[in-house]
Amino acid sequence: MTPADAETLRLRALHAVEGVCDPEIPVLTIADLGVLRAVAVRDGRVEVVITPTYSGCPAMNMIQFEIEMALERAGIGGGQVRTVLSPAWTTDWMTEDGRRKLREYGVSPPKPGGGRRELFGVEDVECPHCGSADTRVLSEFGSTSCKALWRCEDCREPFDYFKCH
Amino acid sequence: MATTSIQVNETPLVLYLLRRADDALILGHRLSEWIGLGPILEEEMALGNIGLDLIGQARSLYAYAAEAEAAGNDEDKFAYLRDAPQYRNLLLAEQPNGDFGQTMVRQLFYSAFADLYWRAMTESHDATLAAIAAKSEKESAYHLRHSSEWVIRLGDGTEESHARVQEAVDLLWPYTGEMFECDATERTLVDGRTIIDPATLRDAWDHTINAVLSRATLTRPKNPWMQGGGRAGRHSEHLGHLLSTMQHVQRTYPGAAW
Numbered sequence: 001m002t003p004a005d006a007e008t009l010r011l012r013a014l015h016a017v018e019g020v021c022d023p024e025i026p027v028l029t030i031a032d033l034g035v036l037r038a039v040a041v042r043d044g045r046v047e048v049v050i051t052p053t054y055s056g057c058p059a060m061n062m063i064q065f066e067i068e069m070a071l072e073r074a075g076i077g078g079g080q081v082r083t084v085l086s087p088a089w090t091t092d093w094m095t096e097d098g099r100r101k102l103r104e105y106g107v108s109p110p111k112p113g114g115g116r117r118e119l120f121g122v123e124d125v126e127c128p129h130c131g132s133a134d135t136r137v138l139s140e141f142g143s144t145s146c147k148a149l150w151r152c153e154d155c156r157e158p159f160d161y162f163k164c165h
Numbered sequence: 166m167a168t169t170s171i172q173v174n175e176t177p178l179v180l181y182l183l184r185r186a187d188d189a190l191i192l193g194h195r196l197s198e199w200i201g202l203g204p205i206l207e208e209e210m211a212l213g214n215i216g217l218d219l220i221g222q223a224r225s226l227y228a229y230a231a232e233a234e235a236a237g238n239d240e241d242k243f244a245y246l247r248d249a250p251q252y253r254n255l256l257l258a259e260q261p262n263g264d265f266g267q268t269m270v271r272q273l274f275y276s277a278f279a280d281l282y283w284r285a286m287t288e289s290h291d292a293t294l295a296a297i298a299a300k301s302e303k304e305s306a307y308h309l310r311h312s313s314e315w316v317i318r319l320g321d322g323t324e325e326s327h328a329r330v331q332e333a334v335d336l337l338w339p340y341t342g343e344m345f346e347c348d349a350t351e352r353t354l355v356d357g358r359t360i361i362d363p364a365t366l367r368d369a370w371d372h373t374i375n376a377v378l379s380r381a382t383l384t385r386p387k388n389p390w391m392q393g394g395g396r397a398g399r400h401s402e403h404l405g406h407l408l409s410t411m412q413h414v415q416r417t418y419p420g421a422a423w
Contacts, residue, residue, distance in 0.1 A: 052221075052300070054217075054218060054221065054300070054304065055218055055221025055222045055224070055225060055300050055301065055304060056193075056217035056218045056219070056220050056221025056222070056224075057217075057221070058217070084296075085225065085293065085296035085297060085299075085300065086292060086293070086295065086296030086299070087296070087299070088296055088299035088300045088303075089300075138207065139207035139208075139210065139211065140211065140307060140310065140311050141207070141210050141211035141213075141214040141215070141307075141311070142210065143210070145214055145217060145218065149207065163307075165303050
């Protein structure tokens with residue numbers, strides 16, 4: 001395989017897998033999330049590199065399976081998915097487009113650079129429905145590892161908040 | 166067939182990894198025992214989420230142990246095919262759930278440590294360990310906040326909740342010393358900057374625990390006597406019962422897969 005052929009194959013593979021969606025947040029692709037780290041061609045074979053969000057996130061197995069299916073559908077055989085832990089995933093890798101899609105889906109997106117805070121520190125979270133900042137946490141743990149349950153004190157709607165990580 | 170237990174070649178790194186992985190797996194399994202029994206729906210999800218994080222951390226550590234040992238063992242074999250004396254977890258992790266308050270106190274003691282421990286371990290000279298630490302520290306910070314809030318609410322709650330959570334603090338206190346132990350095997354890894362000496366975290370842990378207990382109007386136990394043995398495979402009777410449930414399927418139907 002010439003370097004040009006390898007690059008064509010890499011782009012085809014990239015195009016095929018970048019649209020794979022998170023099974024639990026179907027508006028986000030793995031590219032939006034920052035889970036997709038690289039697509040490479042080695043010795044004529046495609047290698048897709050992903051990184052897990054939370055250590056125990058059950059969606060990772062599903063995502064790996066969906067990537068393999070996407071490659072198959074694009075007619076790319078023998079592709080491999082490799083999981084790397086370093087550097088550790090952070091919500092800062094989520095794209096702007098991804099944050100906008102989350103908000104439209106009714107999930108308050110994580111703030112960039114909003115990492116560790118004081119043990120009893122407070123967080124400012126915006127309501128994805130009405131934009132109010134007058135919100136309150138209902139539960140630090142939500143329906144998936146990456147979400148917390150909040151409520152807006154203005155429009156009174158409950159909503160999911162994608163936790164900063 | 167593989168119903169018999171595996172043998173593990175416990176080099177210093179493998180032993181270290183099994184100790185930390187076992188802490189996370191056993192505590193994660195304990196939390197999973199709450200599924201279906203949680204006091205409220207939100208708490209059911211919280212306990213499940215924390216358990217899932219811990220079991221995820223255990224998987225990363227077991228996978229690395231398998232790679233380091235290179236003897237054909239894998240995460241599943243480490244989890245399902247070792248008997249209690251081969252388990253290296255803290256005695257704290259295997260203590261029964263008790264009531265909800267006891268579960269939260271156990272979580273507070275462990276998470277206050279894990280939060281500091283994994284944060285410090287992000288500086289490890291071992292790239293894999295530093296990467297596992299970088300994920301674990303963020304998760305541990307959430308677990309610490311959640312368990313702190315509950316211990317404060319229960320301690321500073323009703324007469325009954327205060328008495329029960331104080332009893333849990335007194336009951337579990339003697340198991341906290343083991344977290345700061347560093348034996349000769351681990352010392353070699355500390356010298357090579359692969360791991361940190363947990364004793365260096367003692368003051369910071371005390372500071373967090375004192376702050377939470379004081380806000381919770383709870384009394385820190387005075388008795389300095391500490392129980393050890395888990396790191397060397399000497400466990401309380403509770404671990405055998407836990408393993409009999411956790412390992413039942415693999416011991417009865419060797420190699421069974423979903």
